[in-house]
Amino acid sequence: MAERSGAHVIVLGNEKGGSGKTTTAFHLAVYLLYQGYKVATIDTDSRQQTLTHYVKNRRNWARVHGLTIPHSTHYHLPNAKNDSKAERERIEFALFRQAVGEVEGRVDFLIVDTPGFDTHLTRLSHALADTLVTPVNDSLIDLDVLADINPVSLEIRKINHYARLVQQARKERLAIDGRTIDWVIVRNRIATLASRNMRNVQMAIEHIARRLGCRMADGIAERVAFRSLFASGLTVFDALGDDLLPGGGVAQFSARQEYRHLVDALNLPVRERLEERQARRAEWQKRVMEQPVFEHIAGP
Numbered sequence: 001m002a003e004r005s006g007a008h009v010i011v012l013g014n015e016k017g018g019s020g021k022t023t024t025a026f027h028l029a030v031y032l033l034y035q036g037y038k039v040a041t042i043d044t045d046s047r048q049q050t051l052t053h054y055v056k057n058r059r060n061w062a063r064v065h066g067l068t069i070p071h072s073t074h075y076h077l078p079n080a081k082n083d084s085k086a087e088r089e090r091i092e093f094a095l096f097r098q099a100v101g102e103v104e105g106r107v108d109f110l111i112v113d114t115p116g117f118d119t120h121l122t123r124l125s126h127a128l129a130d131t132l133v134t135p136v137n138d139s140l141i142d143l144d145v146l147a148d149i150n151p152v153s154l155e156i157r158k159i160n161h162y163a164r165l166v167q168q169a170r171k172e173r174l175a176i177d178g179r180t181i182d183w184v185i186v187r188n189r190i191a192t193l194a195s196r197n198m199r200n201v202q203m204a205i206e207h208i209a210r211r212l213g214c215r216m217a218d219g220i221a222e223r224v225a226f227r228s229l230f231a232s233g234l235t236v237f238d239a240l241g242d243d244l245l246p247g248g249g250v251a252q253f254s255a256r257q258e259y260r261h262l263v264d265a266l267n268l269p270v271r272e273r274l275e276e277r278q279a280r281r282a283e284w285q286k287r288v289m290e291q292p293v294f295e296h297i298a299g300p
Helices: 023-034 049-063 085-103 120-127 140-143 162-178 198-211 224-231 249-266 274-287
Strands: 008-012 038-043 073-076 109-113 131-137 147-150 156-159 181-186 215-218 294-296
Touching: 008 198, 023 038, 023 109, 023 131, 023 162, 038 049, 038 274, 049 073, 049 120, 049 147, 049 181, 073 085, 085 120, 109 156, 109 274, 109 294, 140 147, 140 162, 140 198, 147 198, 147 215, 147 249, 156 162, 162 198, 162 249, 198 215, 198 294
Parallel strands: 008 109, 008 131, 038 073, 038 109, 073 294, 131 181, 181 215
Antiparallel strands: 147 156
């Protein structure tokens, strides 16, 4: 693996599709950019490429509308195509190491979005994580990738495939550099009204957290209106007019607060002294007009 030299790696992972990994990844990236940090993003989902499309949409929107908004340095890593499994994995490892190596010493945070299924790049990404964020919808169905849950007692009967993948990644990471992975399960798309299902999900996640040695954090409430932001590549941290989010001022403020609370819960190595934040902001203002880097790393 590429030598670690400073960047804090945040990996978004879950083998359940539609859990909000990409939306969370992109909002975390943009939030950290607005705080003045240097951020790189890597998309390892060669099939859907949702994060890559989000990044492209943002850059296109900014160019067309003449907006001065921050962008991450972005890489898209395709799956290698080769008849030999060993050769495919060798190529993917080389591409992943190249991307990480190019940004590791130049950014504060590296955010990696992974597909909703098990791949070699998924496993490489998880083993590199300092912070692993697993968004889950507020449903017991979504917890099935983590554990087999007793529907009555909500106790854990056995751990399931994604949890086993994370356990293996933790072992590999410990063997590589003696570090551990801070794993945070994030309840996402939370309903605005309390229900028995919400209480059951929370209790089940608490059981999972104790069993697997991870933490739980609240994510973002369900807001259908924000799905429209994908087309523009904007986030709740950007200036949004009524044409982008009709009547969304209160909802935007609430969503910003929820993301800030999520960042606090993740315990990221963010420096909060005012003078440091001002210095980073000044540096961002110098860099924001530069052409952002976008790379598609293709294998042989």
